[in-house]
Amino acid sequence: MYISGPHLLIAAVIIILLIAFIITMLVLNANAKKIIAANTKLVENQNTLLEQNKIQGSELEKRLDELEEQKEKIESLQRQQDELAEQLMQGVADEMTLLRVQTCEHRENIEKTADMTDEQLMVWIDCKMKETRLFTDSSLTLKSMANALGITQKRLGSLFKNHPKYNSLGEYLNEKRFLYACHLLREEPNWTIEAVGAEAGFGGRRTFQTEVKRRLGITPLQYRQGMEGINSTKN
Numbered sequence: 001m002y003i004s005g006p007h008l009l010i011a012a013v014i015i016i017l018l019i020a021f022i023i024t025m026l027v028l029n030a031n032a033k034k035i036i037a038a039n040t041k042l043v044e045n046q047n048t049l050l051e052q053n054k055i056q057g058s059e060l061e062k063r064l065d066e067l068e069e070q071k072e073k074i075e076s077l078q079r080q081q082d083e084l085a086e087q088l089m090q091g092v093a094d095e096m097t098l099l100r101v102q103t104c105e106h107r108e109n110i111e112k113t114a115d116m117t118d119e120q121l122m123v124w125i126d127c128k129m130k131e132t133r134l135f136t137d138s139s140l141t142l143k144s145m146a147n148a149l150g151i152t153q154k155r156l157g158s159l160f161k162n163h164p165k166y167n168s169l170g171e172y173l174n175e176k177r178f179l180y181a182c183h184l185l186r187e188e189p190n191w192t193i194e195a196v197g198a199e200a201g202f203g204g205r206r207t208f209q210t211e212v213k214r215r216l217g218i219t220p221l222q223y224r225q226g227m228e229g230i231n232s233t234k235n
Contacts, residue, residue: 138198178215
């Protein structure tokens with residue numbers, strides 16, 4: 001069939017338009033895929049950023065909790081330091097008050113004992129020894145005893161130096177310790193000999209035994225056994 005020139009021109013134009021449309025569609029489709037891929041990548045990046053922000057937020061929250069705990073610990077330590085400082089200040093105040101009281105007592109004792117005769121002073125010291133049991137301190141010296149009683153060391157030393165019964169302070173203290181030890185041997189049957197000697201103020205078991213044997217002619221154990229025999233006979 002014969003096709004005229006104008007018809008061929010129209011057909012060619014249609015074909016060209018069709019090809020152009022197809023090319024356009026292909027280009028648009030390719031661009032659309034690129035846009036979709038880019039959007040997908042963007043969404044993935046956003047999700048990654050969100051996850052990172054979430055992790056960072058969790059770490060930040062954890063860090064804040066740690067800082068809060070450290071703050072509480074610091075505040076607790078500060079409170080403890082304040083309490084210790086307050087206790088220390090109170091302790092110092094108490095010690096100063098006690099020292100003032102003791103100083104006043106010692107001054108009164110010195111003034112009171114200054115006018116006593118040696119016999120009166122000896123009776124007074126015996127009473128103080130009975131009240132305080134200073135003799136149970138095995139390291140007691142003339143100086144520490146004078147300080148504890150609140151009298152001068154010179155007066156105390158002179159008292160024992162000139163005393164008709166005691167040759168020295170040591171002899172006086174040993175007598176007090178001996179008498180107290182005998183009391184403990186009678187009243188504390190479950191105590192060991194070492195414990196009795198130590199409680200009475202003797203420096204060691206041998207010293208204790210020597211002193212008892214010197215005064216009684218028997219050992220502390222024999223003295224205790226003898227007293228137990230006497231008590232059982234009475235019962």
